[in-house]
Amino acid sequence: MTGKSPHRKPPGKIRRLFLVLAGVLLAAVAALTIGVVYLARNPSAVKPLVEKTLSVQTGASVRIERLNLGTDPLRLDAQGISVSPGGATDGFHLYAAALTVRANLSGSFGGRTLSIDLLRLENYTGRFTPQMKLPTRPAGRKPSLPGRLLQRLVQLLLFSDLAVQRVEALNGELVFTTAHQQARMTIASILSDPDGGVRLDADARLESDDGRQLMELPEVQVDIAPPGLTTTRSVSGRIQLSDGRIDGGRVAAAGLTGNAAIRYDRNLKKIDLAGLSLRARMATGFRAKEIRPNEFVASLQADASYQLPNAQLEVSRWSLDCENLLNLSGSARLQAGPAYPFRLLLTGGRLDAAGLMRQLAPSTDHGSMPLSISGPVDIVGDVEGRFGEPPEKWNGSLRASLDRMPLAFRANPYQVKGRVGGKVQLTGNLLD
Secondary structure, eight states, X not given: OOOOOTTOOOHHHHHHHHHHHHHHHHHXXXXXXXXXXXXXXXXXXXXXXXXXXXXXXXXXXXXXXXXXXXXXXXXXXXEEEEEEOOTTOEEEEEEEEEEXXXXXXXXXXXXXXEEEEEEEEEEEEEEEEXXXXXXXXXXXXXXXXXXXXXXXXXXHHSOSEEEEOOEEEXXXXXXXXXXXXXXXXXXXXXXXXXXXXEEEEEEEEEEETTSOEEEEEEEEEEXXXXXXXXXXXXXXXXXXXXXXXXEOSSEEEEEEEEEEEEEEETTTTEEEEEEEEEEEEEEESSOOSSOOTTOEEEEEEXXXXXXXXXXXXXXXXXXXXXXXXXXXXXXXEEEOSTTOEEEEEEEEEEEEHXXXXXXXXXXXXXXXXXXXXXXXXXXXXXXXXXXXXXXXXOEEEEEEEEEEEEEEEEETTEEEEEEEEEEEEEEEETTO
8 A cells, every 4th residue: 555645745846946945046146246246346335344344343443544356366455444442442543554465266166265365564553551452352143044054155155265375564663651651662574484484573662751761672573483383272483682772770781682482372362481581781870871891791581471361471480690790580470550560579599799899889999999798698588569660669578698708898097807697687668
């Protein structure tokens, strides 16, 4: 006995259903093609759409002065791109005079690759304040089934893979301004290489509110490793600097050189500096353009990390060596914000008393000093303060140990010699 299932559709109806679906698909392809051609030939209609989409996705306010598109080959030219604080952002402003994109599509239907032959950004600036809140992508709702189907259709028709061949960013400037200081980095170029790595060449300087140069780094170079050598959640590379100068009033440095391995974790939003090494010629007791004869060489080794969400710098390990004059080690913490509060922990230190006396002497004729003392002094302690305040207001606690150190005092025609030992503790305002 045979019979037809009551739920089985006749073959004719199935064919008609497929024909309807095919017609809908062809209509969608035709509509999409017409839309792409229209938008390519009418960039004025694209500009507000792009501005609105980017503004919604970032939470910032995005504006473009002029936008030109082309299809043979694929090209995009934008001028006057401005990104400023919106409802979810604050404390920054970005501007680029020109953005140029040259690209092409290759491959078969459903597996095309969009190759970015050139992406160039020119004459750009970025200005930031401590109140900066960067744009964040808002959590959107899960697309509906028709939305997911349309998204997949667009991917099939346009491209399913992306490759970037060349990236250039030329003539840039980044400025970070606080109540009393301004950090400025002038970026000559950011260039990608054929392997996918990126090199940045720039100079940086730190200025006080009265225009005085506190720090100058004329040669800063950052090399970012190709994506194949890093994980998807991080970006790694190396930073190098040379011929830097620091003018801290009572402390000056010249010939500053340094390097460190750098790594950015996208998930944790954290920048790690591993094996940081700095070296410079130092002098104390004066503010000077050039280092004086009583200079000494100092080197600093450290491992540090910077948390972007709470703007906190954590130095897990540091050691400072000033030839035979001073050797210190410890950890530190700095919180970005009003006046930049910090805490410096000194877990181990030793200074040479005779060398310290020479640095504090008002002249280079050390033989005329009435008091002389020699030998090592062991010190430990901590210092707290704010970089927006003068060092005289910093507080802390230092403990020094002296072990039978030779001491001499001369006042013609008398001379006294002996040894001194014991422990000294300073608490409160250390420079008062």
